[in-house]
Structures are given as C-alpha cells and as structure tokens.
Amino acid sequence: xxxxxxxxxxxxxxxxxxxxxxxxxxxxxxxxxxxxxxxxxxxxxxxxxxxxxxxxxxxxxxxxxxxxxxxxxxxxxxxxxxxxxxxxxxxxxxxxxxxxxxxxxxxxxxxxxxxxxxxxxxxxxxxxxxxxxxxxxxxxxxxxxxxxxxxxxxxxxxxxxxxxxxxxxxxxxxxxxxxxxxxxxxxxxxxxxxxxxxxxxxxxxxxxxxxxxxxxxxxxxxxxxxxxxxxxxxxxxxxxxxxxxxxxxxxxxxxxxxxxxxxxxxxxxxxxxxxxxxxxxxxxxxxxxxxxxxxxxxxxxxxxxxxxxxxxxxxxxxxxxxxxxxxxxxxxxxxxxxxxxxxxxxxx
Numbered sequence: 001x002x003x004x005x006x007x008x009x010x011x012x013x014x015x016x017x018x019x020x021x022x023x024x025x026x027x028x029x030x031x032x033x034x035x036x037x038x039x040x041x042x043x044x045x046x047x048x049x050x051x052x053x054x055x056x057x058x059x060x061x062x063x064x065x066x067x068x069x070x071x072x073x074x075x076x077x078x079x080x081x082x083x084x085x086x087x088x089x090x091x092x093x094x095x096x097x098x099x100x101x102x103x104x105x106x107x108x109x110x111x112x113x114x115x116x117x118x119x120x121x122x123x124x125x126x127x128x129x130x131x132x133x134x135x136x137x138x139x140x141x142x143x144x145x146x147x148x149x150x151x152x153x154x155x156x157x158x159x160x161x162x163x164x165x166x167x168x169x170x171x172x173x174x175x176x177x178x179x180x181x182x183x184x185x186x187x188x189x190x191x192x193x194x195x196x197x198x199x200x201x202x203x204x205x206x207x208x209x210x211x212x213x214x215x216x217x218x219x220x221x222x223x224x225x226x227x228x229x230x231x232x233x234x235x236x237x238x239x240x241x242x243x244x245x246x247x248x249x250x251x252x253x254x255x256x257x258x259x260x261x262x263x264x265x266x267x268x269x270x271x272x273x274x275x276x277x278x279x280x281x282x283x284x285x286x287x288x289x290x291x292x293x294x295x296x297x298x299x300x301x302x303x304x305x306x307x308x309x310x311x312x313x314x315x316x317x318x319x320x321x322x323x324x325x326x327x328x329x330x331x332x333x334x335x336x337x338x339x340x341x342x343x344x345x346x347x348x
Contacts, residue, residue: 006047006055009040010062014071029079030068060155072155075115081161085151088142092119092160093173095126101136101172109138109165116153116161123173125158137173145169186262188342190276191297193313193324193334197305201273201333203266204301204310266300273334275300297339306331 013036018025021039025031033052040047052069056062063072070079094109094117109117119140120126126137145165146152153161195201264277275298301312307329313336324334 006051007059007061009045009047010052010055010069011071011074013040014062014069015074016076025070025079026068027080029070029075030065031070033064033067033069036069073116073118073159073161078115081153086154088119088146088152088154088160089121090141090143092121092140092142093123093126094119094138094140094165095123095135096138098136101138104136104138105167105170105172108167109140109170111164116163117165119160119162119165121158121160139171139173140165141169141171186278186280186344188276188278188344189298189339190274190342191339192337193273193275193300194337195268195271195273195334196332198270199305201268201305202303203268203273204303264298272337273300273302297336302333304329304331304333 013021013023014025014029014031018031021036021043023031023036023039033049037047037049037052053064056064056069061072063070096104111117119142123137126135142152142160145162150162155161262278262280264275266273266275268274277298297313299313301310302324303310304326307326309326309328311324311327311333313324313334320336320338322336323332324336325332
C-alpha cells in the first residue's frame with residue numbers, strides 16, 4: 001500500500017472505525033501492530049510492518065509504544081490519555097462558527113463528535129483546525145483552569161486537549177483582526193516568462209484568478225516533505241492550499257492555511273513577461289533557495305498572438321523550463337525562465 005493511502009487507512013481505523021476490520025483497541029486507543037496487519041490484509045489490504053514503522057517515524061499522527069500503535073488525536077470515541085497531564089500556557093484558543101459563539105459562552109466548550117476539546121497555542125492554528133470563513137475565536141483561561149485542577153494534555157505540536165471548558169473560563173476575542181497581527185511577512189513571488197513571439201502579449205488579468213505557487217521545502221502545517229522536487233502553496237484570495245505531489249505528480253493531500261492576498265501585477269518588455277503576486281502571512285516556511293529546483297510560479301492568462309485562443313500558463317506546480325503551448329494552434333507561447341521569491345517584514 002502506498003504511504004498516502006496507508007496514512008488515510010490507519011487514521012480511519014484507529015480514530016473512527018476499528019470494528020470495520022474486527023480490530024480491538026485498548027482503553028488508551030492502542031492496537032497490536034501485528035494483529036492490525038493480519039486483520040487489514042484479511043480484508044484485502046496489502047500492508048507490511050516496515051511500511052507502518054516508516055510512516056510513523058515521519059508523522060505525528062500516530063504513536064508507537066512497543067508493538068502497539070495509536071492515533072495521537074482526532075478520535076470520535078472516548079479514550080484515556082496515556083500521557084501525564086501538562087501545565088498549559090496562560091491562554092489557549094479555540095475557533096468555532098459565529099453562530100455557536102453565544103451558546104458556547106453560555107454552556108461551555110464540549111468535545112461533541114471528538115473525544116476531547118481541541119485547543120491551540122495561537123489564533124492561526126485554531127483558525128486552521130476549524131476551517132471557518134468567519135470564525136469566532138474563543139480564548140480559554142487555561143492557567144486558571146489548571147489552577148482549579150482541570151487536566152490538560154498535549155501532543156507536543158502546539159495542540160492541547162482537555163475534557164471540557166466550563167463557560168466561566170471563556171471569553172470571545174471580539175477584534176477578529178487580532179488574527180492578522182500574526183502576519184509579519186510579506187512574500188512576493190515573481191515569475192519570468194520568456195516570449196516565443198517578438199510582440200506585446202495580451203494578458204488577461206481575470207483569467208488567472210490570482211493563483212500562484214510559493215515553492216517550499218516542507219509544509220508548515222503537515223511538516224511533510226515532498227518525495228520529488230519541491231511542493232508549493234497555491235494561493236488564491238485569502239487561502240493558501242498545500243499541494244503534495246509524488247514522483248508521478250498525483251495529488252496526495254491538501255489543506256488550507258490562513259493568508260492575506262494582496263494582489264498581482266504583470267509587466268513585459270521585448271523578451272519577457274514578468275508576473276508578480278504577494279501575500280501576507282506568518283508561517284515558518286523554508287522557501288526553495290535554488291532556482292533549478294523550483295516548482296511553482298505566478299499563473300497568467302494570455303491570448304495566443306498566432307490564433308487568438310485564450311489560455312493560461314498553469315505554472316503553479318511546473319518548474320524552470322516549462323513551456324506553455326497554445327491548445328489550438330500548438331505554437332509555443334512562453335517558457336518559464338525563473339521564479340524569484342522575495343520576503344520582507346510587513347508594515348501596515
């Protein structure tokens with residue numbers, strides 16, 4: 001089984017449906033690895049123990065203790081934490097929909113479909129986890145809860161868990177713009193396209209919808225590195241989508257990050273079109289430093305100078321040397337010469 005498929009399979013079985021393969025978990029959520037493999041393979045899977053060990057060595061989704069494995073979080077049934085309680089930060093954060101804000105302030109935070117209440121050390125992580133377009137940020141007085149003998153547990157990646165948060169420890173962050181105070185960087189991506197026609201190209205600003213790829217070495221959120229080349233964050237408006245590709249360029253997974261899109265622009269001379277786009281964000285990302293390895297760039301829409309067909313460069317995951325060809329007349333139009341990434345401190 002491929003690693004991306006194995007990760008999804010283990011997440012589903014260990015978090016939600018162990019009964020589907022007749023697997024029993026202990027009170028802490030652990031399953032015997034050998035039994036899991038036998039049960040899964042009896043249902044038609046092809047899983048080897050070495051695959052599970054390799055996957056877990058590079059993922060914080062799972063935890064291995066001896067010959068047992070568990071999902072570290074996300075259970076839809078109750079389990080006991082096998083970690084000792086930990087002292088939380090002064091404040092922790094939870095993101096919910098604006099419609100539930102008043103109910104939560106009155107009744108407190110409850111785990112609902114998950115086995116625990118999920119809390120985070122900053123606004124951005126809370127926002128990302130909830131995936132809300134218009135979130136209500138709940139601030140939890142974690143220090144006082146801890147002083148009052150409420151137990152907290154952490155998975156070690158900035159995520160915290162507790163059984164419930166009574167309403168007296170909660171308040172709403174009314175100024176949602178405080179989320180944006182975490183955005184301290186302005187990142188500008190500029191892609192240089194070499195022209196095949198010695199003429200001014202008609203650039204359609206409405207065709208690319210603001211897409212561009214920011215080439216990075218590893219994802220800030222999932223902490224995974226691509227199997228081949230570099231991966232990129234695809235930006236559109238106020239979201240950044242992490243795209244992971246394997247060597248065959250098949251999508252492995254995606255998730256959205258919080259960003260503030262500033263817009264894009266184009267300029268051209270006799271030989272090149274220069275397309276730029278910018279965002280504001282505060283993600284600890286490692287931008288690809290060497291030009292030859294870059295996958296990603298600013299997408300532009302153009303009109304073919306030969307036949308008038310409208311097309312797009314589609315360059316959010318292609319790299320240096322990629323040639324954009326007209327879909328109708330098959331003429332080569334542009335070639336990606338290079339992509340440059342410039343990072344600066346953002347000043348409002």
